[in-house]
Amino acid sequence: MAADQRPDPASPTSHPAADPVLAAEGEHLAHARRCLLAMVDTAEHIADYGVDELASHALGALRAQRLTTLTADPNAPAFFGRTDREPDDGRRGPEVLHIGRRHVRDDAGDPVVIDWRAPIARGFYRATADEPMGVRLRRRFGFADGRLTSFEDEQLDRGEALGLDSELLRAEIERPRVGPMRDIVATIQPDQDELVRADLDTSLCVQGAPGTGKTAVGLHRAAYLLYTFPERLRRSGVLVVGPNQAFLHYIAQVLPSLGEGGITQSTVAGLLGHQARGDEPVALAVLKGDARLAEVIRRAVVSHARKPTEDLVAVVGTKRYRVYAHGLRRYVDDARRALGPGLRWAAARDRLRMQAAEDVRRQREDAGGAPTDAETARVARSQPVREWVDSVWPELTAPALLARLYDDPDFLARCAGTSLSEAEREALHRPAPRSLRTIRWTPADVVLLDEIDALLRPQDTFVHAVVDEAQDLSAMQCRAVARRCPLGSVTVLGDLAQATTPWAPGDWARTLDHLGHAAAVLPLTAGYRVPGEVLAVANRLLPHIAPGVPPATSVRQGEDAFRLVPGGTVAAEVRDCLAAPGSVGVIVPDARASAALEDLQAAGVAARLLDDGPDDGPDDAATRVTVVPASAAKGLEYDSVVVAEPAAIVAAEPSRLDGLRRLYVVLTRAVSRVRVVHAEPLPAELT
Template sequence: MPAHQLAPDIPADVLAAEQAHLAESRAALAAMRAHAQSLSADAAGDWVSQQILQSLLDQRVAALADHPDTPLFFGRLDRESPKRRSSRRESDGGTDEERSGRDDEQADLPGTIYVGRRHVHDGHSKPLVIDWRAPVSRAFYQASPTDPMGIVRRRRFGYHGGALTAYEDEPLGEGVEIGPSKILTEEIERPRSGPMRDIVATIQPDQDEIVRATLAQTVCVQGAPGTGKTAVGLHRAAYLLFTHRERLARSGVMIVGPNRAFLSYISSVLPALGEVKVDQTTVAGLLGDHAAAEDPMVSAVKGDARMAAVLERALWLHIVKPEEGLVFTKGAYRHRVADYEVREIVASLRGTTRYLPGRAALAQRLAHMVLVRMEQRGESPDDRVQDAVARSKPVKQLVEAVWPKLTPEQVLYRLLADPEFLAKASKSDLSPDEQEMLIWRKPYRSWKSAKWSAADAALLDELRDLMERTPSLGHLVVDEAQDLSEMQLRALGRRCRNGSATVLGDLAQGTTPWSTTSWESVLEHLGQRDGDVTELTLGFRVPREVLDYAARLLPSIAPDLAPPRSLRPGLGSLSVRPGGSVVKAAAEALAKEGSIGVIVPDALVGEVSSTLAGLPHAVLDPESTEEHRLLVVPATLAKGLEYDHVIVVEPADIVAAEPRGLARLYVVLTRAVTSLTVLHDKTLPAQLAA
């Protein structure tokens, strides 16, 4: 029996039967959606409950939407017979109870299982498609001839649009070595346009291990270009939402990407997997969209983790040593709290709580002392009296004088505008030169008029958390994490302090002045020291010829990383053209299938766009959400994106534009899925000219 059987050699009746099952499954999904739409929230007892129930029903309806061009199922598993399974397990050993328990776990499962993007059942609750995230579906990704996992045959389906056109069988129970899957290869190499697709049909065993890691486990993925690290992170989010639905519905899941264009690119993946309620944002969207221009070296100092200690001191330095006591007058009596007692209360609270709760506690503690005085005079005050005293003018005045009400902006403004205050808060954490760098050359008139930079946003968030605790999410997915500063990582870490994270990135693609060189350092600043670091080096997207060309830069930008490998030879995928025409290259690409990215130095975006005026195209910007087949892409926005055909203009200018220009060029060169064309008038970087 051949290891693979592929159309047109497949029996027509077998293909027709599979097509009939697809039609039945689509009809059942439509019936499930119609049933969900027929449900009413009016049964809820009150208006608030009705709104909550209606929201849940709307989410359910959205999750059951059918996408005609998206295969409803992509695989089939034929399980071994109960008799054969029992015989095998007897030979495997174990007690009768253990064998019986294993059999009972899967006793209700049918002998044939179709694996797809979501669960579909008929009107009698018979499963027609099993969700790829279900435990039984794991065999589709992990089973092999050496470990068939109770599967005798795995069938992969080929589609054209939404039509099932072929299948391919892989016998797993015969010990026959399985060769490369043609359907799998074609799916990986299928031309793409528009947003990122899910990879649920092509997940590899090492990727599946990451996707199915437990919720409690933080995973950090060092992924070379084309290894699917972003898709793996998104699929892990979908898997966790499936396996911990109620818990994560309460605590939440968030995806954090580098820019809005990237989020637009990945926006369709989770909805295609049936997950429609996941927040997706950027670091700027999460911390505050501040974009005042700033010297990168100043930003680097602000992004250093030492700033956390500086900010903490700066905040608590606002507390003043009490020099006077409290006098509270009620009727003819004056109730006094001595100055030393006030100092004791302040000392007991300072540093043991966050700033704003501590301030509120100070008012209550002072009020309690007043109540003690009242009781000593024979009065019987209750809690309402204590609250009234805490809100009284004498108490509020004393609290404001000793423990003033502050905002993060007020504290940071004083820190960056007052050299003496900065020096006092810095102690030995910042050198005099670093302090001088941080001080504004021309301070703003007040904290209200101050314009903050992106680096300031992380400092403000740190102060905000020192004042009041930041709520934690259940799970956080962070992409391109190698570019985040230590202070930004701390800010993200606060969002998963009671949860876990999936951290994605590539040390070789670090392009910021503060880019990390160690994933262990990233996990430490994220507050997830026990996280597991795993590496993906086998690429499925970038052709080998292109990847090998880009990898010439690795010894200069990340010498400790293993060179990436690609499964796709991609012969003829690379073209380097001295003095080549961008119009000609774009026209050639337009004659082929797939998306096209003309990646250029940021300074040349306008010029190249004008040159391409005769061809329909658009210019990508950070907020882009539109879809165009031909895009002019600034080099600084290329990270995380991919195009079937990439045209790179003037690599030397890309390198010269920033301190880590070689890393930026590495990113740019590895965006290609089918072909890479390099156009240059200037001399190529030495690493590529070799």
């Protein structure tokens, strides 16, 4: 017996209101909406009795967060699925649970909608005919403009399970989109759900082929962890790291739509405390991203600690107290050994001052005195003690230290030892200007400055970090992320075949080592978004760019999904794509982006250039077509993609390997169709 499917939401002859099941579900949907509005009203009227300013501030923050959770994505249906389960309490009849993006309760406190992250909702995603997990029936709902239009049943207790043959599931996966990335709570597959619900103490590395939903998995895992471990995570937070600002804008609404806020989303550069304003040769950037620079920097910092050779004399009132040099050397040696995550350079200066002052306190106590803590603190702040600390443990700044490393060949040679060759040290040499403010630090420099800062003073940390496109990070960038999550866990997302930076390690084991977390590498190869016809072409590049990565597959073959257009025009292909619903991405070599936009506009096609601003406009021609520089395409998704001149995209990268990987990324950005327009011959690896 086939699973029940009725009515067809696309059929003009359907009358959903006449179906008794749809009518009953529609009433429950309306009831859920009323209950949600009542919850919003209750949150708005949370009373503040003015106990104190701190309590009022905390209550205000709690109320604002609660309102954000309840009102996020108001156009989304209150539920998207339902399970009928075997009752646990011996009642007659099944236990009916409606599954939605957030928990909804009635005035009596009884659940009307179950949050998709609740343990009891797991069966909606994982139950099969062979392992029903207590689920008798699974029901999916179809919506149009917020109205319930159809449903689809799977009678698991009768051995009926549609899986990816579900029409509603496929319709939701393939639904055209314009604007930011959507959540996938209605379409999470069992292999994805297993990753989403992994324990907080478990670090994951997801090697995901294009279209497998690895980014969505990482974001939904963050939402799941925040729901499941609220006390541990809301105090220290969750960090989401993306490759660029355009990508962050693209994913920005996913977590709020799931009712989660207060999450830090940033690029690696955005985490660092210095601005990059310069550029440099690729080879030099690769050298600066090498993990060997971490040890060079540590030695450079530690080299500023000097062994005391003279006694310290502190004056308290009319008496002088001598702290002998051998004791001072012990304090300095202890600080040198402890320097690192447990003791930063700035904190060590404070500790040395207090150790010297405590020595004076003991001498005063031995003489029969009773010095107070305040008196001891004054000794620590006294001029002789401060001058002594400055002489053996001087105050340091990251810009001054890095500038000295670049400027002083002898200093760099001492700090590098045998870890850097003479040629590498010469490549790093750069005379320091008179003023540090005039230095135009490069992106690789800024990462090194952060490495120095981490030795000088503490940095903000998080309990969990989601690191997307991690295959592109250098060793030093990985260390910068690792410092933000030293004791928690990470979700590492990426695809070695899409590594497009010359400093990419090219191996997950090395990346995870630099991130400081042990994690199993879990592959996602089943694509849900990119048509199989497109992947079949893109997979031709895999033997050249990532021989060890298994080819991506797709649950959707696609129809006329890939087409080569030799000698055609981009404007004509864009017009053809606009005949279908959804967004259109025009991906071109970086140097041709502005010209491509002008050509489209001259041809009467309304388009805009991808920038760092949000892509959340209405579904009209002005926002449907976006011209995307090839270097910014990673992580983005469009219903239709028009690729211009693949050979030029490849040639624009520093090496052939980098260029082919860039092309692999570009070819796998489409949900429905790809059109490749070219006048130049295609790369041989593609044909």
